[in-house]
Amino acid sequence: MSTNFTISSAVENILVELEVQRKKIVSSKMQGWSSIILGVICFGIGCVLSQVILAIVGFVIVIPGAIILFRISDDVAQYKSRFKQEVVGAALSSVDKTLTLDPNRGILESEFRSSQLFTTSPDRYSTEDLIRGTIGKTSFYFAEVHAEYKTEVQTKSGRQVTWHDILKGIVFTADFNKNFNGVTVVRPKDFGSKIGAWFSKNVYSFGDKNVVELENEDFSKNFVTYSNDQIEARYILTPAMMEKINDLNQRSANAISLSFIDTRMYIAFPLDKNYFEPPVFKTLLKPDLLDDDMSVLAFMYDIVRELDLNTRIWTKQ
Known part of the structure; x- marks a missing residue:
């Protein structure tokens, strides 16, 4: 595309x-x-x-x-x-007749929490621009999300509240055509990055005993993988899948995070701008007006192709 x-x-x-x-x-x-x-x-x-x-x-x-x-x-x-x-x-x-945009809907906060992509529970949450579509046999949807948590500090002048981003970007989810028995989460390994705040408050019970040791050196440098079903995690994260996730991560401006839960795969992409918004102080009459927005859509299409989600290697039980 x-x-x-x-x-x-x-x-x-x-x-x-x-x-x-x-x-x-x-x-x-x-x-x-x-x-x-x-x-x-x-x-x-x-x-x-x-x-x-x-x-x-x-x-x-x-x-x-x-x-x-x-x-x-x-x-x-x-x-x-x-x-x-x-x-x-x-x-x-x-581009695709199956694509629909609902500006006033997004990823429900309950789904955002249950995706377990994030170790921080949001204190403030907003979402918009839900896009749904189908590529081959794979249905998907994604939306812009801004989730924040707050910290409070007592100062001489009173209590000071500071808001921190958990995610400002896009959450993408697709049908993986598999009923997962466990929960497998792949998170960025770089604690020093601006998404280090994801690790600030541990909401879920993953610990060292849940770390999955994988035999892909590049993948292990970029990500840490947790699962409560080690066998299933290795079944999902085949050598080919890890290579494709690495490629996807390199193409993304910021480190991505993934989870495999129930029958779905979730991916979070931190972004530095708000998409699908019209300019106010710049003209609309320019040929490249929609290029950035369509590049986001193209990236989502590439996820389905890169991760080969249309190859139905599993059947839902």
Whole structure:
């Protein structure tokens, strides 16, 4: 699947409409923020110079700016919704008729927890942009997830709360066509990376006795594997599978994490940007507009091919 995505003429027409809407939003935002900034400056100068009238004028100027920004929020929401439904949705359908996008749904928090990809339980959780599809015999879905945990420290000025990312990225899951008896989890071995926080609070009972020793040196350098069924873990992680996971990890910008639970395989990809979102301060009318979004989709397709999930070597019992 090519990452240089060609936008259809029908989608181009929608983008022309949305570009007009985008420019109105930008104009209103500029007007609103200009009013607020000017008002704050006047208010600040008035306070410093003890000019009550100037301070009042500044306060009055801020109000219409705030109102403009408040009113434009509905237009921004509609703009984003149309882009996802009519542009990204149409683009996905043109690639594969089985693909669907639901901007308001994602990976349920309960499923996120039960995937056991993470050793930290989230205190704050959000998810969006659920994409479903089928490649050959393999059904899959993935969504953007932002899961965080908090730490609290007592300081002289009071209790300070700090939020830390567990995952900001994508969780992908696919039908593995196998009823697993146990749970097998493959996590990054690099404790020094920014995903080291995954190991900060041990939610599950995996310990040293659950570590699976595997005979792939490169794989063991990148990952640590846990399972409560050692035989099944080795059955899943064949030499060919470990090579493919290594290749997948090298192609990902950040270290991936995997789990095999019930009948499904889960993979977590930390990402540094939010996908499937329309630009607000940049034009929509550019040929490479959807290339990044489609590259994510292509990567998910490659997972099914790389891991050979369409080869039904097992049968569900």
